Amino acid sequence: MAKIKICGITRESETEVLNRMQVDYAGFVFFEKSKRNVSIEQAKEIKKHLKPSIKTVAVTVNPALDLIDEIIEAGFDILQIHKMQEFPENLKIPVWVACQVRSREEAEEINVPDGISGILLDAPEFGSGKTFSWQDFPMKKRREWQERRIPFILAGGLSSENVEEGIRLFEPDVVDVSSSVEGEHGKDHKKVEAFVRKVREHE
Ligand SMILES: O=C(O)c1ccccc1N[C@@H]1O[C@H](COP(=O)(O)O)[C@@H](O)[C@H]1O
Secondary structure (H helix, E strand, C coil): EEEEEEECCCCCCHHHHHHCCCCCCEEEEECCCCCCECCCHHHHHHHCCCCCCCEEEEEEEECCCHHHHHHHHHHCCEEEEEECCCCCCCCCCEEEEECCCCHHHHHHHCCCEEEEECCEEECCCCCCCCCCCCCCCHHHHHHHHHHHHEEECCCCCCCCHHHHHHHHCCCCCCEEEEEEHHCCCEECHHHHHHHHHHHHCCC
């Protein structure tokens, strides 16, 4: 069954539905330009309210080494990195490499370095609520990662309406959602519940 990551947690009140629905991952965004940006201190406070079974993912964009050190120090379980050309070696935290899928040609060039704990495919603009072009994605890449047993995370524009289709096409290890489960004041409990139910119903 696909695991579930709810991304862009910004408030303690959001942890109740994550705990109740027993999701697998909670994502915190450390990127100043994002409307979901939180400080390490805020995230540390919020994550105290999550069940220990929920793994925490620190979402970053080309992070400075100091930020990576702070994330490790704060006890996050996974580091998700967008837009980084060269990965520092021997990081003391599992890393999910996030790739923005813009075209079939670009997707064919994706190289997943050894030692990575997950490859995440996202839309051209992260956190936008839009999907990348699923039909154009070269599925031989997906099969290559399956053969190499690299965990695969499907992100970008997932919702209760399209997540079944995403699971059918990509057989992801994790489905990752943010925009479609938001309301006016952060994560909307009913939308999170509906998304989680849809994923679990499918399997
Ligand atoms: O959510 C953001 O603002 C964000 C900022 C910087 C890097 C990644 C970000 N979000 C990632 O986008 C997907 C979820 O996208 P969607 O909103 O469901 O379309 C997820 O991987 C987030 O980590």
